[in-house]
Amino acid sequence: MTPTLATIFVPRDSGALSLGADRVAAAIAAEAARRAIAIELVRNGSRGLYWLEPMVEVATAGGARVAYGPVGSADVPSLFDAVFLTNDPAAHPLAQGPVEQIPYLARQRRMVFARMGVTDPLALDDYITHGGFRGLARALELSGAAIVAEITRANLRGRGGAAFPAGIKWKTTLEQADPVKYVVCNADEGDSGSFADRMLMEGDPFLLIEGLAIAGLAVGAVQGFIYLRSEYPHALRTLTAAIATARERGYLGSSVCGGGRAFDLEIVVGAGSYICGEETAMLESLEGKRGMVRFKPPVPAVAGLFGRPTVVNNVVTLASVPAILEHGGEAYNQLGIGRSRGTIPLQLAGNVARPGLVEAPFGLTLRELIHDFGGGTRSGRPLRAVQVGGPLGAYFPAAMLDLPIDYEAMAEAGGLLGHGGVVVFDDTVDLARMARYAMEFCALESCGKCTPCRIGSTRGAELLDRVIRARGDGANLQLLRELCDTMAAGSLCALGGLTPTPVLSALKHFPEDFGLAAAPT
Amino acid sequence: MDSSETWDKDAVAAIVAALKPAPGALMRILRRVQDELGWVPPPALPMIAHELNLSRAEVHGVATFYHDFRHAPPGRNVIRLCRAESCQALGAEALADHVRARLGVGFGETSADRAFTLEPVYCLGNCACSPAGVINGNPLGRLTPARFDDALERLLRR
């Protein structure tokens, strides 16, 4: 066998697959065989530079990884010519230069996503070589209370949407006397515009496993569950394989890393219900029931799954834990602004030229995110609206892009940061229709427990149909406002309670779409 | 709801027997039935209820709560299109019009020749490659009517 001339990386991320990455990988293997060039083909995760996907990286002996994208299978022969026949591979029209120097990536601060796209997601040794399991090693030396203290010092807040301090939640569960406790990972990622959880599970599954194991050690749980949405079959496959490997290698099981404490994981797949992302509905679903939201108290940390004390955390929250243990809570707490500490993986989507994953300390403005990273709209038309934080988040106008990415700042502006999804719209958007969609979505996904949510959302969609047919009819708009008040005040959870956010923000910032005079800018 | 279709009783019985001991088994059983049979046959519900010692109403309640569970068998090809905000921002509505016309079915419907079932989905987590869809489990991104037609042709050629 001739020595390997190059390692070629083609992502296995489902986003890359949706753009033909498998066909590109097959073409690369065939081309290498045809030319009798020995290559190693690695299926890595995605770097999150999705406008360049399928993004192929080539590492020749000792050299930096050079990126090409977006690559189609037809580009493969010319790519081989450039890499193996010329001494100027950067001359290829799809060449993007050394991947780490691409400004979109170079300007990020990747902590949670540090390994994303760098490694083969299922190669455990790769994970270890790139710093994996150091947080767990440290946790194994600490008491549960000491682990919780690190998380508290980090001021890590839940990334699933509610931004609740993880340390308080963990401490509550730790203090429960019940001998049986659980850790549940919320991998329901229902917010449209979000994909950080998916990328992590497909691209760095051992990181989530490590975070979960640390959580288990911290609170004294020996069993963890990952509630995974059914829309993520690739994540299911990758996580399943990673859990099996982690178990084989002693990172999960009856004695985690030989430390004498047990922890194991099971994946439970959802069935297409958005409300099952709400933690108590999720627990009901895990118990095999309809996903009906529970009254609180008791909070899950006290009485959760099967009535046992249960920590429920989002994928990104748990994936942030290993680095906090490794470097200490204080180092993490140094990053960010105000009460939003650390980094947040933002997800840039919709009508934007460079959509993708941007991890940065809190404090970046929407403008920096959308213009500097995102390059403005994909259509080239003027940006008109941005929805931040998923289907329950506000629509902001272009004039508000200087808002910083910060939980409190978003709330003050009448919105929320949620899971960090940012969806961009150009000037062809009709905000009355988007408001209608928000109501329709609420009606579709309501668990049915509260009348204002269940019935109100259906009425809201009908009302908005009338608004759209007869824009400017003040009576309809008055009714809409009252309905939103009723939903906000009379709903048990944030689905009914916050559906008014996209509706009223659309009405406030884009009154002309409802037939009213334009808002002063 | 068409419950007159034939369904594989033995397969369902085997799934129930395998998963019954797990706490919270009902969701997992329904999930597995759907994954293996492609639908959750309504006549299977009383049997599942009996085996799990649950009321029929409870099992029916769970089977109808979740959007994934189909109450009739799907067509030979299942096409899912995302209808959420990010995809809307890049023309998902026009794409949906095209797909409906091309397949001759609406959302939630199966074509008369049983070749296609079209389903809506609210986010596939592929928002950075909107508009997104799935054909028979294979993800598709940056869809346009033309790209959809290409993917469909590749499928039909197989």
Ligand SMILES: Cc1cc2nc3c(=O)[nH]c(=O)nc-3n(C[C@H](O)[C@H](O)[C@H](O)COP(=O)(O)O)c2cc1C
């Ligand atoms: C309607 C609704 C949907 C939700 N969907 C999700 C979700 O998909 N993923 C998630 O992590 N949290 C979701 N949440 C938040 C969870 O209820 C809960 O706050 C979270 O899982 C706690 O984990 P964290 O503190 O790590 O964020 C949702 C909440 C509501 C009200």
Ligand code: SF4
């Ligand atoms: S607000 Fe809606 S989704 Fe939430 S508990 Fe009430 S009915 Fe259920």
